[in-house]
Amino acid sequence: MRPEFYKVLASPVLWGILILAAPLPFLLPSYYLHIVILSLVYVALASSWNIVGGMAGQISLAHSLFIGTGAMLSTALLLKLGINMWVGLLISAAISAMLAAMIAWIDYRFRLGHLSFVLITLAFAEMGGLVVEGWDFLGGASGLLLPRDTGHFLDFQFGGSHGAFWVMLLLAVVCVLVNVAILNAPLGYYLRTIRDNENAARAIGVNVLRYKVAAMVISAVLASIVGTAYVRYLTFADPYLLISPVITIEIVLFATVGGLGSAFGPALGALLLVPLGEILRGQLGGVLPGLHYFIYGIVVIAVILITPQGLLPLFERLWKRRPGAAATRPPTVAP
Amino acid sequence: MALLEVEKVTKRFGGLVALNDVSFSVAQGEILGIIGPNGAGKTTLFSAISGFAPPSSGDVRFDGTSIVGVLPDRLVRRGLIRSFQIVQTFADMTTLDVVTTAALTRRPIREAIDYAAHVLGRVGLAGKEHLTPLTLSLQDKKLLELAKCLATDPRCILLDEVMAGLTMAETDKPIAVVRELNRQGVTIVMVEHVMPVIMQLATRMVVINFGEKIAEGSPADIVKDQHVIDAYFGEHLDA
Numbered sequence: 001m002r003p004e005f006y007k008v009l010a011s012p013v014l015w016g017i018l019i020l021a022a023p024l025p026f027l028l029p030s031y032y033l034h035i036v037i038l039s040l041v042y043v044a045l046a047s048s049w050n051i052v053g054g055m056a057g058q059i060s061l062a063h064s065l066f067i068g069t070g071a072m073l074s075t076a077l078l079l080k081l082g083i084n085m086w087v088g089l090l091i092s093a094a095i096s097a098m099l100a101a102m103i104a105w106i107d108y109r110f111r112l113g114h115l116s117f118v119l120i121t122l123a124f125a126e127m128g129g130l131v132v133e134g135w136d137f138l139g140g141a142s143g144l145l146l147p148r149d150t151g152h153f154l155d156f157q158f159g160g161s162h163g164a165f166w167v168m169l170l171l172a173v174v175c176v177l178v179n180v181a182i183l184n185a186p187l188g189y190y191l192r193t194i195r196d197n198e199n200a201a202r203a204i205g206v207n208v209l210r211y212k213v214a215a216m217v218i219s220a221v222l223a224s225i226v227g228t229a230y231v232r233y234l235t236f237a238d239p240y241l242l243i244s245p246v247i248t249i250e251i252v253l254f255a256t257v258g259g260l261g262s263a264f265g266p267a268l269g270a271l272l273l274v275p276l277g278e279i280l281r282g283q284l285g286g287v288l289p290g291l292h293y294f295i296y297g298i299v300v301i302a303v304i305l306i307t308p309q310g311l312l313p314l315f316e317r318l319w320k321r322r323p324g325a326a327a328t329r330p331p332t333v334a335p
Numbered sequence: 336m337a338l339l340e341v342e343k344v345t346k347r348f349g350g351l352v353a354l355n356d357v358s359f360s361v362a363q364g365e366i367l368g369i370i371g372p373n374g375a376g377k378t379t380l381f382s383a384i385s386g387f388a389p390p391s392s393g394d395v396r397f398d399g400t401s402i403v404g405v406l407p408d409r410l411v412r413r414g415l416i417r418s419f420q421i422v423q424t425f426a427d428m429t430t431l432d433v434v435t436t437a438a439l440t441r442r443p444i445r446e447a448i449d450y451a452a453h454v455l456g457r458v459g460l461a462g463k464e465h466l467t468p469l470t471l472s473l474q475d476k477k478l479l480e481l482a483k484c485l486a487t488d489p490r491c492i493l494l495d496e497v498m499a500g501l502t503m504a505e506t507d508k509p510i511a512v513v514r515e516l517n518r519q520g521v522t523i524v525m526v527e528h529v530m531p532v533i534m535q536l537a538t539r540m541v542v543i544n545f546g547e548k549i550a551e552g553s554p555a556d557i558v559k560d561q562h563v564i565d566a567y568f569g570e571h572l573d574a
Contacts (some may be wrong), residue, residue, distance in 0.1 A: 002444055186444055189436040192428055199387070204483050205411030205440035206431075261427070315505030 001276050002184035008263075011029055023161040023167060031282075040168035041230050041276040045247075046266035047175035047255040048222035051182060051251060054261035055216045057195030060115065060117070061248050062103055062121035065128040066096040066220040069228025075144045075237040080137055084218055085156030089228040093221045099124070100220030104213040127243045132239045144237040164233040171229055172267070175222050182218070191215055192261075218294025257303050259310025268312050269327040273300070336399070338363045338491055338522050339384070339415070344393035346376075346383050346487070346546075353379045355546045361491070365542075366523045368537030368554070370530070372566055376546040377526040378420055381493050385417040385547045386410050388544070397491070404450070411440055414490035418480040418497055430455060430479055431464035437486035451486055472521045474505045482511055492516070494525040498532045506532055535557075540564065 008014065025033055045067065052060045073095065074088030083091070093187045101126055107117050132138045151159030158167050183186045190211040195203035202208055241247065258269020276299065280292035307314040337360035346354040354376045360495050361367045369378050382388035384395050395402050410416070424499040425433050431451055435572040436441045438447035440568070447465070455464055463471065468479055477497050484492050494513070498506045506529065511535060517523055533540070538556045542550040542567040550557055557563055 002448070128525075130519075184444075186439045186447075188430060189439060192432065195424055196427055197423055200419070200425065202407045202415065202435040203385075203411070203419065203423065203488055204386075205408050205416075206436065207406075207408050222570050275514035 005181055005184040006294060008180050014173075018169070018173065026163045030161060030194070033165060035275050035278045037139065037165050037168050038269055038278065039166070040172040041226065041233075041253055041269035042251065042274050043172040043267045044175040044226045045174070045223060045251050046166065046258065046265075046270045047179050047252045048219050048226065048243055049248075050179055050266040051219040051253050051261065052215050053223075054180075054255060054266065055182065055188060055191040056197065056212060057261075058107070058212070058215075059118050059252065060103075060216070060219075061118055061244075061252075062100075062106050062124045062128075063219075063223055063248040063251055064125045064243050064245050066223035067094045067227035067230070067247060068101065068132060070127055070224030071242040072138045072144070072237050072239065073233035074228045075146055076138045076230055078146070079144055084154075085228070085232070086154070086305075089156065089225060092175060092228060093224040096224035097217045097222040100216040101213050104216040108209045108212055122154075122245060123180070126246060129239065129245075131244045132243050139237055139239060140331070141239065143239055145230065146235045146237065149232065149235065158230075158232070161233070167229050169234070171226050175226070176263060178218065178222065179266075183263050185261045187211060187214060190329070195261075228313060253300065257300060257311060259312030262312050263314035265310045268315070270312065272311065336363065337361060337396075338398060340394075340396040341380075341384065342394045342396070344380070344383055344390040344395060346379055346388065347391045352557070353546050354383065356393070357395075357543065357548050359541050359548065361507070361522055361524055363522055364517070364520055366517050366525065366538050367539040368534050369524065369543060370528070370533060370540060370557075371543035375543045375566075377389055377543055378495055381417050381495050381526065382541065383522060384421075385415065389426075411489075412486050414488070415493070416487050416489045416491075417422045417493035418485045418495050420495040420499065423480070427524060429465045430460060430465065431516040432469055433468060433479065434482050434486045437483045438480055440487040443479050447486075451482075454482050454486045458485065458512050470540075474508075475510065477501065478512075481509060485512075485516070489521060491524070494523060494527075496526055496528060498527055498529045501529075503531070510536060547562040 009118045014262050024036060026301050028036065045063070049060070049063050070089070070092045073092040074085055076234025077083040077088040077091060078085050102119060105121065112120060133141045149160055151163065158164055182191070190201070190206045193204070193206055194208055194211060198208055227242065231242060254269035254273050255266035256269070257273060258267065276290070277296050280296055284292040284295065303311060339361040341360065342358050343353055345352065345358045357380060369377055369380070379388065383390040386402065386405050390405055397410070397413065400548070402410060404417070431448070433499060434454055435447050438450045442450055452464060455461060458476050458481050460475060460482060463475060468476060481497055497509050510532060513523060513525070525533065525536065537554055540552065540554055541548060542557060542563050549562045549566060550560045552560070559562035
């Protein structure tokens with residue numbers, strides 16, 4: 001691990017944000033708290049997707065498969081078999097890991113190009129959706145309803161939105177820190193070479209299969225865990241929300257707008273776009289149906305045109321150019 | 336003992352025979368030069384040895400064991416690495432990152448970063464650690480290819496035209512690096528078009544034409560060999 005990772009861990013900014021954020025559930029009205037929780041869910045999901053999509057450069061549309069496994073399977077295990085949801089979380093994560101390893105292996109074995117990889121992962125995501133819809137054990141098309149959250153921690157209950165906020169804050173931080181850790185570890189180097197040039201990566205000793213599988217599995221396990229926590233917050237395991245490729249598209253969008261491949265970019269994208277989307281919907285949804293989508297789309301297109309590398313590089317540049325920044329300040333000449 | 340043995344290697348692409356029954360061996364510590372006209376099969380030979388395009392038939396042995404079908408990255412770990420004629424670049428990484436990745440083959444990350452910086456200095460790329468390879472000049476890109484190979488601590492390097500496209504003055508640096516490497520015991524097999532370079536460096540040479548080995552010997556003998564002269568300058572009209 002490079003020392004940079006420990007610098008981030010020990011960074012006062014990180015801990016400052018956490019300390020400031022911790023009391024938010026007591027300060028925010030429930031509507032805004034919901035938006036914040038949703039943002040954190042997407043921070044975690046976009047960051048987990050970034051490991052495959054950003055660092056390894058493989059646009060995987062299978063993320064909903066892992067989120068859905070974490071959500072639907074853990075719920076079904078609890079409702080149909082009475083399996084504790086903590087155990088369900090682990091079982092779903094293990095199954096997500098296996099699915100992820102299988103997809104990565106198929107990609108490697110059949111040397112899928114970029115487009116084929118996108119389509120194959122989409123096909124797996126769709127298959128996941130069909131399995132859930134067609135199998136009553138997983139709730140079928142009507143979904144599953146979890147028992148009310150009474151705050152029993154041992155039953156994977158966190159006491160409604162207050163608890164959900166802290167759980168999601170924790171998961172979001174963990175997912176971002178996993179990104180930071182990978183970028184500062186050999187895996188980060190390997191994934192970046194694989195993204196840029198698979199053959200050249202192999203030529204300098206990178207085991208392409210092993211690290212592609214590693215990236216996919218880490219990404220899937222995180223997504224699955226977030227899926228389980230998310231469904232606990234929603235209480236209703238809705239297949240059309242949780243195992244639909246639409247959720248993946250949103251994640252890809254947030255990560256791209258924020259900055260692919262960087263540790264904080266996807267988090268930034270989710271933190272800006274989720275509230276923007278929700279607030280636009282709240283303000284304009286009743287004025288003219290679809291208007292909020294229209295404005296949201298324009299904002300996203302504008303961001304991509306202005307800064308194709310994402311918002312994070314743009315912010316970094318602005319930060320360096322701020323008044324008083326040491327690095328770029330022209331040398332002052334004594335009068 | 337021979338470190339690298341190529342035995343009756345044939346490579347077919349469909350109906351095209353790119354390599355036909357090529358055999359030679361490379362002793363530990365040697366610098367073997369491989370020459371031949373364009374399209375003779377030199378790069379194909381390197382691909383066949385290094386695991387990128389395994390031979391259709393024949394055997395390649397490294398350190399006494401067959402390496403046919405072993406993946407390139409495993410070969411790098413065993414100490415056999417190749418460079419590419421067409422420089423392989425990584426768009427979003429600095430030269431230091433690229434060489435660090437190569438150094439990770441045998442070192443933990445912090446050591447790998449220090450070692451990569453050291454290797455970049457050694458090939459003459461000091462001060463260019465934080466540039467992306469795409470912005471480097473051709474000469475520097477070739478030096479980066481060399482640095483990538485060095486950083487993996489190889490026992491044997493296959494160099495594919497690392498001097499091609501450079502001016503004579505620009506070849507000084509890579510030549511010095513190759514010499515020094517060889518003095519440290521690294522075995523070198525190099526494909527090269529630039530004859531003065533290979534004449535200076537190689538201890539022995541193999542000549543390939545139309546996928547077949549047509550001559551083998553010391554550089555001094557090779558330039559006098561009639562087959563080689565024919566291959567390079569065309570045959571005499573004896574009629």
